[in-house]
Amino acid sequence: MEKKVKAITSRDVDFAKWYTDVVVKSGLAAYSNVRGCIYIPPYGTALWDLFKSEFDNKLKTLGYSNVMFPLLMPKSLLQKEKDHITGFSPEVATIAGEDPDPLLIRPTSEALFCDYFAKNLQSYKELPLRLNQWANIVRLEKNTRPFLRTTEFFWQEGHALFATEEEARTEARKIHKLYEDFVRDLLAIPVVSGQKTESEKFAGAVDTYTIESMMYDGQALQSATSHYLGDGFMRAFGVKVQGKEGEIYPHYVTFGITTRMIGGIVMVHGDDNGLVLPPRVAPTQVVLIPIKAVDVSGIKLPSIRFHVDNSDNSPGWKFAEYEMKGIPLRIEIGPRDLEAGDAIVSIRYSGEKRKIKIDDLPAAVPALLDEIHEAMYAAAKNRLDSSKSFIYAPWCGSEECETNHKKKTGMGSRCIVGESKGKCVVCGKAGKHEVVWGRAY
Amino acid sequence: MEKKVKAITSRDVDFAKWYTDVVVKSGLAAYSNVRGCIYIPPYGTALWDLFKSEFDNKLKTLGYSNVMFPLLMPKSLLQKEKDHITGFSPEVATIAGEDPDPLLIRPTSEALFCDYFAKNLQSYKELPLRLNQWANIVRLEKNTRPFLRTTEFFWQEGHALFATEEEARTEARKIHKLYEDFVRDLLAIPVVSGQKTESEKFAGAVDTYTIESMMYDGQALQSATSHYLGDGFMRAFGVKVQGKEGEIYPHYVTFGITTRMIGGIVMVHGDDNGLVLPPRVAPTQVVLIPIKAVDVSGIKLPSIRFHVDNSDNSPGWKFAEYEMKGIPLRIEIGPRDLEAGDAIVSIRYSGEKRKIKIDDLPAAVPALLDEIHEAMYAAAKNRLDSSKSFIYAPWCGSEECETNHKKKTGMGSRCIVGESKGKCVVCGKAGKHEVVWGRAY
Numbered sequence: 001m002e003k004k005v006k007a008i009t010s011r012d013v014d015f016a017k018w019y020t021d022v023v024v025k026s027g028l029a030a031y032s033n034v035r036g037c038i039y040i041p042p043y044g045t046a047l048w049d050l051f052k053s054e055f056d057n058k059l060k061t062l063g064y065s066n067v068m069f070p071l072l073m074p075k076s077l078l079q080k081e082k083d084h085i086t087g088f089s090p091e092v093a094t095i096a097g098e099d100p101d102p103l104l105i106r107p108t109s110e111a112l113f114c115d116y117f118a119k120n121l122q123s124y125k126e127l128p129l130r131l132n133q134w135a136n137i138v139r140l141e142k143n144t145r146p147f148l149r150t151t152e153f154f155w156q157e158g159h160a161l162f163a164t165e166e167e168a169r170t171e172a173r174k175i176h177k178l179y180e181d182f183v184r185d186l187l188a189i190p191v192v193s194g195q196k197t198e199s200e201k202f203a204g205a206v207d208t209y210t211i212e213s214m215m216y217d218g219q220a221l222q223s224a225t226s227h228y229l230g231d232g233f234m235r236a237f238g239v240k241v242q243g244k245e246g247e248i249y250p251h252y253v254t255f256g257i258t259t260r261m262i263g264g265i266v267m268v269h270g271d272d273n274g275l276v277l278p279p280r281v282a283p284t285q286v287v288l289i290p291i292k293a294v295d296v297s298g299i300k301l302p303s304i305r306f307h308v309d310n311s312d313n314s315p316g317w318k319f320a321e322y323e324m325k326g327i328p329l330r331i332e333i334g335p336r337d338l339e340a341g342d343a344i345v346s347i348r349y350s351g352e353k354r355k356i357k358i359d360d361l362p363a364a365v366p367a368l369l370d371e372i373h374e375a376m377y378a379a380a381k382n383r384l385d386s387s388k389s390f391i392y393a394p395w396c397g398s399e400e401c402e403t404n405h406k407k408k409t410g411m412g413s414r415c416i417v418g419e420s421k422g423k424c425v426v427c428g429k430a431g432k433h434e435v436v437w438g439r440a441y
Numbered sequence: 442m443e444k445k446v447k448a449i450t451s452r453d454v455d456f457a458k459w460y461t462d463v464v465v466k467s468g469l470a471a472y473s474n475v476r477g478c479i480y481i482p483p484y485g486t487a488l489w490d491l492f493k494s495e496f497d498n499k500l501k502t503l504g505y506s507n508v509m510f511p512l513l514m515p516k517s518l519l520q521k522e523k524d525h526i527t528g529f530s531p532e533v534a535t536i537a538g539e540d541p542d543p544l545l546i547r548p549t550s551e552a553l554f555c556d557y558f559a560k561n562l563q564s565y566k567e568l569p570l571r572l573n574q575w576a577n578i579v580r581l582e583k584n585t586r587p588f589l590r591t592t593e594f595f596w597q598e599g600h601a602l603f604a605t606e607e608e609a610r611t612e613a614r615k616i617h618k619l620y621e622d623f624v625r626d627l628l629a630i631p632v633v634s635g636q637k638t639e640s641e642k643f644a645g646a647v648d649t650y651t652i653e654s655m656m657y658d659g660q661a662l663q664s665a666t667s668h669y670l671g672d673g674f675m676r677a678f679g680v681k682v683q684g685k686e687g688e689i690y691p692h693y694v695t696f697g698i699t700t701r702m703i704g705g706i707v708m709v710h711g712d713d714n715g716l717v718l719p720p721r722v723a724p725t726q727v728v729l730i731p732i733k734a735v736d737v738s739g740i741k742l743p744s745i746r747f748h749v750d751n752s753d754n755s756p757g758w759k760f761a762e763y764e765m766k767g768i769p770l771r772i773e774i775g776p777r778d779l780e781a782g783d784a785i786v787s788i789r790y791s792g793e794k795r796k797i798k799i800d801d802l803p804a805a806v807p808a809l810l811d812e813i814h815e816a817m818y819a820a821a822k823n824r825l826d827s828s829k830s831f832i833y834a835p836w837c838g839s840e841e842c843e844t845n846h847k848k849k850t851g852m853g854s855r856c857i858v859g860e861s862k863g864k865c866v867v868c869g870k871a872g873k874h875e876v877v878w879g880r881a882y
Binding site: 030031032033034035037038039040041042044045046048049065066067068069070071072073074077093094095096097102103105112115116119120131136138151152154 | 471472473474475476478479480481482483485486487489490506507508509510511512513514515518534535536537538543544546553556557560561572577579592593595
């Protein structure tokens with residue numbers, strides 16, 4: 001494919017520059033005057049709203065209810081669980097003032113949920129309790145990039161309590177699988193799926209499960225995590241409920257996926273002409289461009305997010321614009337096509353053009369969108385499987401070897417994907433785990 | 442009606458205590474460890490989500506697109522428009538640190554939108570531009586009460602730009618009317634509708650339009666406002682676009698409605714048995730309680746938010762619980778009723794019971810919910826019209842008289858509802874405006 005939009009840096013020349021060109025020029029993000037924050041204009045917001053609504057449905061099916069909990073918390077609350085405060089403290093934004101117990105902006109909400117549980121939960125009969133919130137989070141990051149690492153980001157955070165360890169562990173794994181399925185089925189993104197090492201897990205967690213996707217440049221993006229937190233938070237916050245026999249501490253599971261995935265979509269699927277959106281999350285799935293003002297008002301595509309561009313911009317300008325915005329399908333119809341009953345359909349992902357009868361569009365378009373989804377997934381999966389950027393190698397389990405591996409190669413442990421009896425790739429001693437190593441965002 | 446739930450203070454004995462009893466015990470809000478902030482549990486969140494989705498549809502019909510803009514802004518940005526910073530400065534939360542231009546948490550987002558407009562808008566062809574966001578806002582309030590006045594609250598904030606003053610003024614009034622219709626049609630709340638005086642208008646606005654509702658205790662609740670801001674913000678932020686002839690400053694309109702309306706619903710409709718929800722915004726519209734475990738699995742109410750309570754709690758407990766939660770309709774069916782094909786339907790709002798044939802429920806229930814909506818609106822309207830808590834009286838237009846009126850009577854100007862040639866109720870000189878005066882939350 002020729003590079004039609006001159007203003008985008010080629011992704012093979014400067015991937016970082018290509019990324020910011022695409023997110024800004026396609027309308028996913030705009031730079032702001034706020035350090036490390038972005039404006040998310042209508043196009044980016046529409047994408048996130050679709051993502052949100054689809055994932056919210058999945059959570060509701062699993063019995064989750066949404067809540068709205070505070071943005072702020074007193075410092076003393078975050079300090080109650082020691083590993084947790086240690087993990088987050090450098091990144092926390094504090095409200096100025098004289099207060100000895102100042103308010104902080106949530107860097108995550110475990111402390112708030114635990115405070116709520118402590119005050120409101122009484123009996124094991126209320127378990128399992130499955131809560132979720134869609135919220136904004138602030139972490140004072142040093143090096144920021146749109147969506148990938150921003151001072152403020154948006155996410156879904158699930159918080160669930162169970163009477164037993166077994167139920168809680170089952171839930172953490174179920175959500176891990178849900179994330180894997182969701183990014184595959186909605187975003188056409190394949191992942192490596194596994195467990196974080198001790199040093200990489202969430203601050204306060206017993207076990208952290210993760211899905212890791214691979215960007216076009218071979219770097220990993222931690223895409224969603226699910227944590228089994230044991231009952232440590234419950235003990236720290238005094239969340240005790242009446243059990244069948246005496247009082248019990250519930251077992252805690254939390255999990256989240258963020259606006260960072262918008263960056264993932266860009267870096268997995270985009271190309272030198274701009275964004276390429278997977279059809280199921282595209283705010284506009286199909287754009288119809290009438291050539292020489294032919295009348296296309298009879299063409300309806302119910303159940304498709306469909307836009308007809310009758311503006312007086314030139315067809316060439318429109319083609320480049322919708323390519324940049326990554327609209328999965330473009331339909332052109334000129335006077336002769338109309339006479340012949342034909343539509344010229346262009347697939348953004350492959351550049352391929354097909355002639356489809358106008359009368360067949362309502363049936364053909366949904367099938368074609370599914371075909372595009374599958375093809376995009378297959379291409380990304382092929383790249384992931386054949387890439388040398390993710391290395392599978394045994395590890396002995398020592399933090400020293402893990403750190404050394406990263407120091408020497410730049411590749412940290414992304415996740416443990418199984419057991420191993422091979423030799424540790426660092427020290428040569430007996431391996432315990434098969435680990436995926438890679439550079440990461 | 443007898444007072445069934447002993448734990449609620451009577452609203453005629455202590456209205457403030459009644460209010461907090463109801464919001465907490467019904468599950469709309471829970472107290473938090475965060476000064477001036479509340480937890481909004483599943484029930485309160487479900488109510489807000491319905492409100493949000495209905496209003497979002499209205500805005501989309503008017504051409505508004507959603508955006509997600511930052512929570513934080515540098516102080517220098519808020520300071521660009523002078524009236525604006527003066528109005529908000531005491532309430533603004535600042536992030537601690539050494540920065541000479543510290544970050545603030547948005548107390549409203551005009552400054553951020555103007556910064557976005559300045560960087561991204563080029564031509565009058567992009568006008569009208571209609572943006573909206575659903576966001577959390579922080580204002581450091583001294584006296585806080587759940588929903589009515591909280592440190593953090595949630596709202597919808599619309600920000601629209603127009604090429605001419607006329608278009609902008611038309612939009613501000615159109616939105617004002619939309620709010621009036623919306624709270625009537627969704628929340629069954631009648632309002633007094635008018636314009637704010639100079640001293641009461643939004644910081645930086647030319648004109649502020651307001652809807653004011655009246656709570657059960659006769660106090661006013663400012664329920665939604667819409668502002669025509671002229672081009673002052675545009676000049677302060679340098680938002681200049683290419684017009685048909687030379688550069689122009691667009692005209693700015695902003696407007697908002699907040700989670701405070703949840704408090705409004707409680708205080709307009711609630712009674713001594715708890716919450717009474719208007720049917721169109723009730724998360725559960727109808728609850729069915731089978732008596733003596735009769736099989737009601739055949740009863741379906743499609744298109745209704747419908748819950749069957751098969752739990753082993755006693756019918757008495759269930760009745761009190763759903764009354765407390767304000768579910769508009771309760772259906773009971775016992776063994777004899779089932780045999781006779783009857784359902785006993787209780788209307789939460791009036792306490793009235795009706796016998797309806799089980800087979801007729803799918804047609805009867807939606808009609809009954811509409812009837813309840815109308816009756817609730819009529820009762821609230823009757824109270825508003827016959828109350829002596831809102832006083833209509835002429836005002837000369839001087840700020841001194843306005844202030845004196847509030848000092849002497851406790852009743853501030855709520856809004857200007859028309860012109861007046863009567864004598865000013867304070868100084869006795871010639872009146873200019875007919876004003877509604879009242880105590881307010």
